[in-house]
Amino acid sequence: MNKAYAITPIRTDFPTTGGCADAPVLRERGQREVFCGLTGIIWLHRKIQDAFFLVVGSRTCAHLIQSAAGVMIFAEPRFATAIIDDRDLAGLADANEELDRVVTRLLERRPDIRMLFLVGSCPSEVIKLDLSRAAERLSQRFAPTVRLVNYSGSGIETTFTQGEDACLAALVPQLPTAPAQGAPELLVVGSLADVVEDQFNRLFQAMGIGPVMSLPSRRSTDLPAVGPNTRFVMAQPFLGDTARALEARGAQRIAAPFPLGVEGTTMWLSAIAEAWGVDAEHFAQTIAPARERATVALAKQRERLAGKRVFFFPDSQLEVPLARFLSRELGMLLTEVGSPYLHRQHLAEELAMLPAGIVLSEGQDLERQLDRCRAAQPDLVVCGLGLANPLEQEGFATKWSIELVFSPIQGYDQAADLAELFERPLRRRALLSVKAA
Numbered sequence: 001m002n003k004a005y006a007i008t009p010i011r012t013d014f015p016t017t018g019g020c021a022d023a024p025v026l027r028e029r030g031q032r033e034v035f036c037g038l039t040g041i042i043w044l045h046r047k048i049q050d051a052f053f054l055v056v057g058s059r060t061c062a063h064l065i066q067s068a069a070g071v072m073i074f075a076e077p078r079f080a081t082a083i084i085d086d087r088d089l090a091g092l093a094d095a096n097e098e099l100d101r102v103v104t105r106l107l108e109r110r111p112d113i114r115m116l117f118l119v120g121s122c123p124s125e126v127i128k129l130d131l132s133r134a135a136e137r138l139s140q141r142f143a144p145t146v147r148l149v150n151y152s153g154s155g156i157e158t159t160f161t162q163g164e165d166a167c168l169a170a171l172v173p174q175l176p177t178a179p180a181q182g183a184p185e186l187l188v189v190g191s192l193a194d195v196v197e198d199q200f201n202r203l204f205q206a207m208g209i210g211p212v213m214s215l216p217s218r219r220s221t222d223l224p225a226v227g228p229n230t231r232f233v234m235a236q237p238f239l240g241d242t243a244r245a246l247e248a249r250g251a252q253r254i255a256a257p258f259p260l261g262v263e264g265t266t267m268w269l270s271a272i273a274e275a276w277g278v279d280a281e282h283f284a285q286t287i288a289p290a291r292e293r294a295t296v297a298l299a300k301q302r303e304r305l306a307g308k309r310v311f312f313f314p315d316s317q318l319e320v321p322l323a324r325f326l327s328r329e330l331g332m333l334l335t336e337v338g339s340p341y342l343h344r345q346h347l348a349e350e351l352a353m354l355p356a357g358i359v360l361s362e363g364q365d366l367e368r369q370l371d372r373c374r375a376a377q378p379d380l381v382v383c384g385l386g387l388a389n390p391l392e393q394e395g396f397a398t399k400w401s402i403e404l405v406f407s408p409i410q411g412y413d414q415a416a417d418l419a420e421l422f423e424r425p426l427r428r429r430a431l432l433s434v435k436a437a
């Protein structure tokens with residue numbers, strides 16, 4: 001005889017008011033100090049293992065990604081730059097013809113490539129090279145073996161994590177259509193390190209949540225299908241255009257804080273579990289071992305970080321969820337939390353959990369922000385690479401925000417590592433002060 005069990009619903013009444021939910025935002029539109037969207041290629045080419053990223057840009061663009069990616073000369077890289085030179089800029093050469101030639105040669109040499117991204121840059125935008133038409137033309141020529149997709153990583157308008165948003169938003173029209181009927185599918189949106197993705201997938205499986213797909217997928221031949229039956233959850237906060245494109249195809253977003261720290265991870269998982277009707281007790285039992293391990297590990301770091309003051313310059317768009325983690329789980333004191341863009345809807349739950357009374361800023365006016373930072377005298381400054389050295393010289397401990405995008409930081413097993421990333425610069429500065437004394 002079947003026994004009927006009552007399902008206890010999971011509580012996901014995350015706050016959306018209070019804290020900084022309605023706090024005034026200091027909007028600045030002055031000089032910015034951020035990397036461009038090409039930087040995203042560094043983690044995207046590792047994630048999509050049969051894709052190649054061809055930047056159509058200048059020698060500066062080539063230097064940027066080569067130095068940032070730390071290319072090993074004996075490895076076959078999966079990114080390159082088709083250099084736009086003086087003849088192209090002067091209109092003396094047909095840039096389209098040259099691009100076709102470069103792509104043909106590349107695909108002959110690298111038969112393993114299944115998806116080729118043509119990535120626009122400042123120079124390709126300046127000469128108005130239409131990469132979407134180029135991608136269409138070349139797709140017809142190389143279909144069905146290779147799919148060509150274009151997006152812009154130009155620094156004229158984008159900050160560095162927007163490169164991933166532009167890339168994924170360009171992929172959305174390529175996704176197959178999911179059947180309108182049947183069991184819902186979960187789509188996790190945003191690049192996560194494979195180890196983190198595997199940990200989450202094990203938890204989803206243990207809770208009976210699925211099928212689960214990822215965007216981006218590890219192989220371009222496994223693109224997830226999307227439609228009104230798709231429920232998607234964002235794993236990264238900088239994917240506004242991608243979310244909009246998915247919603248335009250009928251997918252529904254599961255609103256949740258981001259999976260940073262023990263609390264963020266629990267809330268993110270609980271929002272998904274609630275959408276799948278998982279029983280509250282089963283949920284609690286499934287996450288308990290990892291959650292307890294992470295809580296114990298974080299307690300040690302809290303002793304060392306509590307009471308330290310932190311200032312965020314705008315860079316990665318991870319600033320708000322990171323600030324929530326540092327303040328609520330590690331007891332750090334926030335002075336200013338700057339972000340290139342504040343997406344009010346996607347960050348609603350995060351903003352409500354920030355303490356009231358801090359400075360929230362969007363965009364940048366560099367000199368003014370530096371003055372505010374000097375006046376606040378924080379113990380730790382989170383900023384881009386370009387600002388870190390001058391601020392260290394002035395006596396501030398700094399954390400490079402780009403490291404937070406390159407490192408696996410989401411989920412329970414990474415919560416202590418994430419705290420460690422903020423603790424290390426403080427430890428280093430304390431050692432330097434002892435030596436100097």
Ligand code: SF4
Nearest residue numbers: 036061121122154155
């Ligand atoms: S800012 Fe523009 S020119 Fe500079 S590396 Fe980025 S895309 Fe290239």
